[in-house]
Amino acid sequence: MSAESQQGRENAEPGSMLDLGRAVLAMQPFSVHLGAELVTLEPGTAELGLTVAPHLAQQNGFVHGGIVSYLVDNALTFAGGSVLGPNVLTQEFKVSYLRPARGQRLVARATVLYSSGRQAICRCDVFGVDGEQETLCATALGTILAADPG
Amino acid sequence: MSAESQQGRENAEPGSMLDLGRAVLAMQPFSVHLGAELVTLEPGTAELGLTVAPHLAQQNGFVHGGIVSYLVDNALTFAGGSVLGPNVLTQEFKVSYLRPARGQRLVARATVLYSSGRQAICRCDVFGVDGEQETLCATALGTILAADPG
Amino acid sequence: MSAESQQGRENAEPGSMLDLGRAVLAMQPFSVHLGAELVTLEPGTAELGLTVAPHLAQQNGFVHGGIVSYLVDNALTFAGGSVLGPNVLTQEFKVSYLRPARGQRLVARATVLYSSGRQAICRCDVFGVDGEQETLCATALGTILAADPG
Amino acid sequence: MSAESQQGRENAEPGSMLDLGRAVLAMQPFSVHLGAELVTLEPGTAELGLTVAPHLAQQNGFVHGGIVSYLVDNALTFAGGSVLGPNVLTQEFKVSYLRPARGQRLVARATVLYSSGRQAICRCDVFGVDGEQETLCATALGTILAADPG
Numbered sequence: 001m002s003a004e005s006q007q008g009r010e011n012a013e014p015g016s017m018l019d020l021g022r023a024v025l026a027m028q029p030f031s032v033h034l035g036a037e038l039v040t041l042e043p044g045t046a047e048l049g050l051t052v053a054p055h056l057a058q059q060n061g062f063v064h065g066g067i068v069s070y071l072v073d074n075a076l077t078f079a080g081g082s083v084l085g086p087n088v089l090t091q092e093f094k095v096s097y098l099r100p101a102r103g104q105r106l107v108a109r110a111t112v113l114y115s116s117g118r119q120a121i122c123r124c125d126v127f128g129v130d131g132e133q134e135t136l137c138a139t140a141l142g143t144i145l146a147a148d149p150g
Numbered sequence: 151m152s153a154e155s156q157q158g159r160e161n162a163e164p165g166s167m168l169d170l171g172r173a174v175l176a177m178q179p180f181s182v183h184l185g186a187e188l189v190t191l192e193p194g195t196a197e198l199g200l201t202v203a204p205h206l207a208q209q210n211g212f213v214h215g216g217i218v219s220y221l222v223d224n225a226l227t228f229a230g231g232s233v234l235g236p237n238v239l240t241q242e243f244k245v246s247y248l249r250p251a252r253g254q255r256l257v258a259r260a261t262v263l264y265s266s267g268r269q270a271i272c273r274c275d276v277f278g279v280d281g282e283q284e285t286l287c288a289t290a291l292g293t294i295l296a297a298d299p300g
Numbered sequence: 301m302s303a304e305s306q307q308g309r310e311n312a313e314p315g316s317m318l319d320l321g322r323a324v325l326a327m328q329p330f331s332v333h334l335g336a337e338l339v340t341l342e343p344g345t346a347e348l349g350l351t352v353a354p355h356l357a358q359q360n361g362f363v364h365g366g367i368v369s370y371l372v373d374n375a376l377t378f379a380g381g382s383v384l385g386p387n388v389l390t391q392e393f394k395v396s397y398l399r400p401a402r403g404q405r406l407v408a409r410a411t412v413l414y415s416s417g418r419q420a421i422c423r424c425d426v427f428g429v430d431g432e433q434e435t436l437c438a439t440a441l442g443t444i445l446a447a448d449p450g
Numbered sequence: 451m452s453a454e455s456q457q458g459r460e461n462a463e464p465g466s467m468l469d470l471g472r473a474v475l476a477m478q479p480f481s482v483h484l485g486a487e488l489v490t491l492e493p494g495t496a497e498l499g500l501t502v503a504p505h506l507a508q509q510n511g512f513v514h515g516g517i518v519s520y521l522v523d524n525a526l527t528f529a530g531g532s533v534l535g536p537n538v539l540t541q542e543f544k545v546s547y548l549r550p551a552r553g554q555r556l557v558a559r560a561t562v563l564y565s566s567g568r569q570a571i572c573r574c575d576v577f578g579v580d581g582e583q584e585t586l587c588a589t590a591l592g593t594i595l596a597a598d599p600g
Contacts, residue, residue: 029208329505329506
């Protein structure tokens with residue numbers, strides 16, 4: 001068992017889906033670099049969070065759209081993986097930016113709308129979190145594929 | 151003046167569109183953090199490049215999809231800005247991932263397909279660059295809006 | 301006043317939003333040709349229905365995807381128009397087909413996720429209706445624009 | 451045998467890909483109802499055309515967006531089928547409407563950007579044709595899947 005999944009043990013049963021998901025996230029150098037956290041991972045749903053920091057901004061001080069799209073991409077993948085298994089990839093997504101992304105944290109919540117054995121169609125909403133207040137800043141729709149076996 | 155815009159002076163006339171674009175990019179902390187470079191900015195087209203590094207990877211060693219979507223988002227925005235003016239925002243985009251993103255560099259080339267005074271519809275292709283070899287790894291279609299004045 | 305909007309009077313106050321929407325639908329020759337009906341139109345939501353008929357099929361006997369995309373396009377537009385006013389156009393949408401479209405009827409339900417004065421971001425789900433049973437067959441996300449005044 | 455596939459015989463070798471495509475199109479009641487014609491079908495590319503008629507209009511006299519999206523959907527499917535085989539389905543697409551669709555004819559040209567054994571990522575442009583003049587009115591990006599065997 002990896003160090004990552006042991007860390008997962010604080011909030012998750014050993015071997016749980018959340019534990020496994022956190023282990024996968026810990027194997028993504030870019031996610032570790034950004035400090036992304038997998039908050040929830042259950043069959044059909046995933047929540048990914050990120051603490052906002054100055055180096056994640058665009059020129060007007062809001063969180064860069066590329067950070068929002070990273071969250072969309074990754075939350076969709078985890079949601080898809082929650083029903084298709086850990087070996088998945090994001091085939092495509094469409095994101096609409098509704099409002100500037102800001103707050104202390106961003107959270108992306110993705111849910112599976114439909115899945116067959118090999119693909120999952122998932123929706124994702126991204127919220128800026130400011131204290132108790134959540135504001136929807138982007139919404140997305142995407143397709144996750146089970147990767148072909150080795 | 152930042153290192154980026156000084157570097158821009160080497161190939162761009164002071165006050166040129168590319169010079170202005172590089173100044174905008176240099177004002178995006180996240181783009182500076184990633185080391186993104188604006189290679190080309192002309193009316194209707196933009197090219198954004200990024201040197202691949204280990205901390206940008208996902209769990210299989212390829213560049214994380216969130217980096218590809220950052221490049222799509224930002225290249226679309228610069229292409230839109232090249233016809234709408236510097237005060238623009240990305241309204242939405244759809245990206246299809248075709249192949250794993252890898253190579254020494256990634257380049258995103260965006261072109262304007264149509265623009266009115268307030269919006270531009272742009273296409274973007276992202277390539278992995280390995281020596282002389284370029285491989286298309288993602289393609290996208292998006293909408294850029296002129297931001298409302300102050 | 302058209303036959304359609306007179307028919308609308310049964311469930312709608314004269315001059316109501318639904319009444320107005322039905323008058324607009326009746327001015328769309330293609331919608332009249334298909335027999336589309338505007339079931340609901342309230343601020344932020346629209347429902348458009350269509351009776352399935354053999355000439356709307358694709359080669360496997362299901363309703364053609366082009367009919368589903370027509371419903372998406374038009375339901376999105378009416379939802380957007382419910383908050384932006386009647387003079388709107390669909391800028392773009394993305395649709396994911398989840399299951400074959402079948403049943404006695406199809407209904408498309410669109411809701412506004414966000415709107416400013418000039419644009420609305422809307423979601424749309426399309427269901428096949430078989431007796432009391434509704435099955436989600438497609439989901440979409442799109443952008444509606446207020447048309448520039450003449 | 452329908453009029454469409456007989457007409458197809460004039461320009462296509464019996465058993466050719468175009469011939470087969472026209473036979474598939476002739477099995478789509480909705481496409482026959484609209485009078486759609488498969489103009490080209492070669493590995494990686496498809497062109498679908500439609501004669502504009504008053505009953506295909508929306509309320510301002512332009513061709514209804516639902517007709518444009520039908521053409522997108524179907525041209526994408528044929529392009530995908532040209533590399534994946536005839537038993538395919540459209541998984542998803544995103545369409546951006548650039549200009550009002552008008553002219554004597556509409557043509558949709560779709561090309562395959564990437565395909566594996568089971569999926570094809572395709573682009574589609576829709577043009578209004580007025581005499582010799584073609585005007586781009588919509589552009590799309592979508593995914594075609596090989597249908598699971600019976």
